[in-house]
Amino acid sequence: MDSAPTPARPWRTALLAGMASFLxxxxxxxxxxxxGTLYAEDMGLSDGQIGLVLGLQTMAFAVGALFGGRLGDRFGRRRVFTWSMVVYAVGAALFAVAGGPTPLIIGAVVIGLAIGADLPVSLAxxxxxxxxxxxxxxxxxSSVLWNIGIAVTMLLSAALSGLGATGGRVLFGYLVVVALIVLGLRLTMRESAEWxxxxxxxxxxxAVRFRDLAQLVRPPLLMGLLATGLYYAMWNVGANTMGQFGSFLYVNVGGGDVATYSLVSTIGLGVGLAAGFVFMRFVDTAARPHMFAAGSAIIVLAWIFPLVAGFNEFSLLATLLLSGLGSSFAGETLYKVWSQELFPTLLRGTAQGSTIAFGRVAASLVGFGTPALASASPALTFTGLALLAAFAGAIGLLWIPRLPGARQLAAAGR
Known part of the structure; x- marks a missing residue:
């Protein structure tokens, strides 16, 4: 049931569906x-209001992934990722025209739901x-497109930041335009032949062996759900820490400045993009496990390095670059691949939506205490992140390879 004729132009499908990661x-x-910056001064936003808007966006993403994945399994991939683009455009438009906290909060929830719902369905x-x-x-x-999305945003924000709030409105207006273009092109796509x-x-x-939600929380699918969920959550705590609090750590723990951090972050994006293209060349070969092991080791090393070299500008920049490089061969990149390979067609979106939601919520909850813990004890913070990365690597090396894939499960049920 998991094999079906493959239509022509798979790269076009990968680009249009993969724009979920870009957006x-x-x-x-x-x-x-x-x-956090351009609107904050213009609208007089407090730290609490900024945190509320960004926190709600993350939580809405988790909710969107949870329900979007299930809807995609029930009603089709194309239907969900078509409507998600409509909702995304509405959310970005609310951000663009917002004049105060209320439309920002609504926009954050709307756009968070949209990108959450789109991601597991598009990957399937x-x-x-x-x-x-x-x-x-x-x-x-799709992970390469994720990095490209960040790079384009950083370049545009650098060019428009001098315009203040107007620059922010242009940035969100740009997202509305891109979402509408993607929507128009996605309308020309056909539904997944396999689905x-x-x-x-x-x-x-x-008789279709794996199609009911209850089967996802029973063996053998439960093992895949637990393994990918735990892996993604453990890795994502570190990734979210570097993404949300990297500049905070560099300035407040390492004694550096934001300008240097931003410059190295841009360089790191380039390194990540190059590594992503390299991994694309080998991920479908026997080299995958070896590259994953190397990537996992690099991620652990990234968090250990400051513990050995001391918490300074150099060591924290090394953490930034090493974690980005390692995650090109492990982390979310491999999590996305495993989530397709381990789950049958009619439960694939549901499984991935569930584990995405779990991982994002876990990282969000840890994030609430990260600034205080990092300021009080950087050593304890980095030790915890290194241990989580090591546990995640062990799951990817020792547990996930032993799980039956979707095709093995389907063949066993015939």
Whole structure:
């Protein structure tokens, strides 16, 4: 039930569906920059209001992923990721025209729901439409698009920041335009052939072994759900710490300045993009486990380095660059691939939506206490992050490879 004719132009599908990752990273970074700086002064936003807007966006993302993945399994990939673009455009437009905290809060919830719902469904679409031997490659391409989204946003924000709040409105207006273009192009796409075949089998009364939600929380699928959920959550705590609090750590713990951190972050994006393209070349080969092991080791090293070298500008910049490089071969990149390979068609979006939601909520909750803990004890903070990264690597090396894939499960049920 998990095999189906593959349509032509899989790269086009990968690009249009993968724009979920581009728009996801663009929305998160744009909101952080604009709400935290450009709008804050113009609208007189308090620290609490800024935190509320950005926190609600993260929580809405988790809720959107949870329900969007399930809706995609029930009603089709195309339907969900078409409507998600409409909702995304509405959320970005609210941010663009906001004159105070209330529309910002509404916009944060709306855009968070949209990008959350879009991501698991779009990744399932990419995997199901890709040819054999290229499925993981095209899924990893979505991670490359994620980095491109961040890079484009950083460049635009650098060019527009001098305009103050007007620059922020232009940034969100740009997201509205991109979302509408993607919507128009997605309307020309067909539904996933694999999903259609699976649904057709259900409709004509054929036995489809894995299709009910209850089966996801029972063996054997439960093991895959636990493994990918724990892996993603443990890795994501570190990634979220560097993403949200990297500049805070560099300035307040390392004694550096924001300008230097921003420059090195831009360089790091370039390194991550290059590494992502390299990984695309090998992810569908026997080299994948070795590259994952190397990436996992680099991530652990990133958090250990300041413990050995001391908490200074150099060591924290090394953490930034090493964690970005390692995550190009591990982290969310491999999590996305595993989430397609381990779950059958009619539960694939539900499973990934659930684990995305779990990972984002876990990182968000830890984030509430990160600034205080890092200021009180940097050593304890980095030790905890290193341990989480090590546990995540162990899950990816020792547990996930032993789990049966979706095709093995389907074959066993015949």
């Amino acid at each position: 996801d990273s663009s929305a998160l970074v744009t909101a952080g920059i604009v709400v 679409m990419i995997n199901e439409q890709a040819p054999e031997g290229k499925k993981a490659t095209l899924v990893v391409f 259609q075949a699976a649904r057709r089998a259900v409709e004509v009364g054929e």
